[in-house]
Amino acid sequence: MELPMSTIRNNPRRLVIVSDYQEGCFEDAGIPSADEYESRWRERGDIEIPRQRNVAVEGSYVERLPLACLRSGLVDKAEVWTHWRGSEPPPPCTRTGSPLARRSFRINGPDAPFNSNDMLGFIKAFGAPDVLCVWGLGLSEEIMVACKSSFKIYNSIDAPALRIPPEVSRHFDLVLTGAEWQSREIKGLHPGMATLVLPIGPEFASETMFKPLGLSKVYDVIYVAAAQPYKRHDILFEALARSSQRLKALCVCGYGDMIEDLKGQANCLGLEVDFIDPPGVPYDEVNRLMNLSRLGVVCGINDGAPAILTEYMLAGLPVLANAELTCGLQYILPGTGRAKSAAEFHHGFAEILDGLDLFAPCQEVLERWVWPHSIEKLTAAILSTVKGKQIFGG
Numbered sequence: 001m002e003l004p005m006s007t008i009r010n011n012p013r014r015l016v017i018v019s020d021y022q023e024g025c026f027e028d029a030g031i032p033s034a035d036e037y038e039s040r041w042r043e044r045g046d047i048e049i050p051r052q053r054n055v056a057v058e059g060s061y062v063e064r065l066p067l068a069c070l071r072s073g074l075v076d077k078a079e080v081w082t083h084w085r086g087s088e089p090p091p092p093c094t095r096t097g098s099p100l101a102r103r104s105f106r107i108n109g110p111d112a113p114f115n116s117n118d119m120l121g122f123i124k125a126f127g128a129p130d131v132l133c134v135w136g137l138g139l140s141e142e143i144m145v146a147c148k149s150s151f152k153i154y155n156s157i158d159a160p161a162l163r164i165p166p167e168v169s170r171h172f173d174l175v176l177t178g179a180e181w182q183s184r185e186i187k188g189l190h191p192g193m194a195t196l197v198l199p200i201g202p203e204f205a206s207e208t209m210f211k212p213l214g215l216s217k218v219y220d221v222i223y224v225a226a227a228q229p230y231k232r233h234d235i236l237f238e239a240l241a242r243s244s245q246r247l248k249a250l251c252v253c254g255y256g257d258m259i260e261d262l263k264g265q266a267n268c269l270g271l272e273v274d275f276i277d278p279p280g281v282p283y284d285e286v287n288r289l290m291n292l293s294r295l296g297v298v299c300g301i302n303d304g305a306p307a308i309l310t311e312y313m314l315a316g317l318p319v320l321a322n323a324e325l326t327c328g329l330q331y332i333l334p335g336t337g338r339a340k341s342a343a344e345f346h347h348g349f350a351e352i353l354d355g356l357d358l359f360a361p362c363q364e365v366l367e368r369w370v371w372p373h374s375i376e377k378l379t380a381a382i383l384s385t386v387k388g389k390q391i392f393g394g
Contacts, residue, residue: 012051012075012076012077013074013075013076013077013130013131013391013392014075014076014077014078014079014129014130014131015066015069015070015074015075015077015078015079015129015130015131015132015133016078016079016080016081016129016131016132016133017062017065017066017078017079017080017081017133017134017135018080018081018082018132018133018134018135018139019062019080019081019082019135019136020083020112020114020135020136020137020138021062021082021083022082022083022084022085022107023082023083023084023085023104024084024085024086024089025085025086026085026086026109026110027085027086027087029087031106031108031117032117032118032121033117034117034120034121034124035121035124036117036121037117037118037120037121037122037124038120038121038122038124038125039121040121041121041122041125041126042125046092046125046126047092047093047094047101049077049079049094049099049101050099051076051077052070052099053070053071053073054071055067055070055071055099056208057071057204057206057208057371058206058208058209058283059098059206059209059283061157061200061201061204061307062080062135063080063098063100064200064204064205064206064371065133065200065204065378066078066079066080066100066133067099067100068204068371068372068374068375068378069131069375069378070099071371071375072372072375072379074131074375074378074379074382074392075130075131077101078099078100078101079100079101079102079103079129080100080101080102080103081102081103081104081105081119082102082103082104082105083104083105083106083107083114083116084104084105084106084107084118085106085107085110086106087106088106089103089104089105089106089118090104103122105118105119105122106118112137112138112163112164113137113138113139113140113141113164113165113168114137114138114139114140115139115140115142115143116139116140116143119139119143120142120143120146123143123146123147124146128146128147128148128149128150129147129150130150130151130391131150131151131152131153131391132147132150132151132152132153133152133153133154133155134152134153134154134155134172135154135155135156135157135200136156136157136158136163137163137164138154138163138164138168138169139168140168141167141168141171144168144171145171151173151174151382151385151387151388151391152171152172152173152174153172153173153174153175153176154169154172154174154175154176155175155176155177155199155200156178156182156304157199157200157201157304158303158304159178159302159303159304159326159327161175161177161181161182161183161185161186162175162185162186162189166189166190169186169189169190170190172193173194173385173387173388174193174194174195174196174381174382174385174388175193175194175195175196176195176196176197176198176199176200176378177195177196177197177198177199177327178197178199178304178305178326178327178328179197179305179326179327179328179329179330180197182195182197182327183195183196183197194381194384194385196377196378196381197330198374198377198378198381199304199305199327199328200307201304201305201306201307201308201309201310202305202306202307202309202310202311202328202331202369203310203369203371203373203374203377204371204374204375205307205310205311205314205365205369205370205371206314206370206371207314207365207366207370209283209284209287209311209314210283210286210287210290210311210312210314210315211287211314211315211316211362212291212315212316212362213287213288213291213315214291215288215291215292216292217292217293217294218248218292218293219248219249219250219274219292219293219294220245220247220248220249220293220294220295220349220353221236221240221247221248221249221250221293221294221295221296221297221349222249222250222251222252222289222290222292222293222295222296222297222312222317223236223249223250223251223252223296223297223298223299224252224254224286224289224290224296224308224311224312225251225252225253225298225299225300225306225308226253226254226255226256227253227255227256227257227258227259227261227262227277227278228255228256228257228258229258230300230301230302230303231256231299231300231303232299232300232301232322232342233251233262233265233299234265235299235322235342235345236249236251236297236299236345237265237266237269237271237273238269238342238345238346239342239345239346239348239349240269240271240273240346240349241269241270241271242346243346243349243350244346244350245349245350245353246272247272247349248272248273248274249271249272249273249274250273250274250275250276250289250292250293251273251274251275251276252276252280252281252286252289253275253276253277253278253280254278254279254280255278255279255280256278259275259277259278262275263275276289286311287315290311290312290315290316290317291315291316293317294317294352294353294356295317295318295319295320295337295349295352295353295356296308296312296315296317296318296319296320297319297320297321298319298320298321298322298325298328299322299342299345300322300325301322301324301325301326302326303325303326303327303328304326304327304328305327305328305330305331306328309321309328309331309332310331310365310369312361313331313336313337313361313362313364313365314361314362314365314366314370315362316361316362317361318336318337318338318352318356318359318361319331319332319336319337319338319361320337320338320339320340320345320348320349320352321337321338321339321340322339322340322341322342322345323339323340323341323344324341324342325339331369333364334358335358335359335360335361335363335364336359336361336364336365337352337359337361338351338352
């Protein structure tokens with residue numbers, strides 16, 4: 001859904017996306033009031049963000065949705081906000097080559113949903129964004145009220161449909177979910193609330209980031225997943241041990257603190273598994289490593305719909321997913337992969353590897369889930385609401 005050229009608007013529309021990412025260490029120091037922060041922000045002034053339209057939709061799952069909104073013309077400017085634990089956050093910035101402005105705001109304390117007098121002061125000084133996207137553990141009700149005029153979108157990015165209390169979730173205009181059961185759960189709590197099954201990771205896939213390279217295969221199986229318990233590497237290792245063929249696997253871990261435990265598990269089972277330790281490798285190297293592999297796996301159960309589902313597929317890999325995966329099984333189609341229980345996971349290896357010609361995962365994603373399809377769905381969902389029509393003039 002292509003909107004009119006954004007450059008013709010006198011008042012540019014601004015989108016802000018707030019993750020629950022935090023940096024810095026808490027300090028035993030007083031917290032200025034929102035009014036004091038407002039004065040500080042007015043004195044410093046705001047950074048100028050140039051309007052951009054022809055942007056590349058690339059980067060992390062947090063970045064691709066706002067970039068798609070810029071590219072489509074839904075908004076004119078976009079920002080990523082994160083939380084800072086210390087007393088003096090780094091100054092706002094724009095990274096070289098990125099159209100996204102980035103700000104960190106001091107939070108008042110460790111408890112979620114997070115409150116920030118700093119953020120409230122900024123909103124009082126410069127106004128609420130036209131679109132406020134909140135991911136994960138959420139923002140305080142005080143901030144939600146301060147952004148009353150914004151079109152507010154929430155996504156938990158996890159297995160629970162909501163990771164915020166009802167007094168906060170009731171302020172959202174649209175909730176993006178990872179599965180139909182999540183949408184039903186939200187509507188049961190907030191009757192009439194608009195929902196859309198559109199998990200931001202796999203749905204805003206970028207065909208310029210992940211693609212087939214035609215490389216010779218070195219690994220039978222690749223698992224790109226954090227070195228954390230909920231990713232259930234144990235299911236992968238047990239299946240490799242039970243496989244009728246000796247398979248070679250690669251585990252790529254971008255973060256997580258159990259990498260040594262994983263290596264120990266694989267070693268105890270006598271498996272042929274290579275590891276790439278945290279902090280992992282750049283996206284282009286992840287794509288190359290996928291292209292050295294024959295199939296990708298998603299082993300978790302209590303997991304949101306991970307972005308890696310469609311990223312594997314764009315690289316040309318069919319996916320073997322845990323049949324009990326809480327969110328994301330809608331991406332496992334006859335042409336993209338197979339879903340097997342933990343007990344049957346080893347049979348999935350054989351079924352896929354013995355019939356690789358039956359799969360066309362890259363084409364399936366290009367036809368369904370790359371970002372141009374998803375931004376159309378998101379725009380239509382926004383314009384289907386009264387508030388969305390008021391803000392966007394639909």
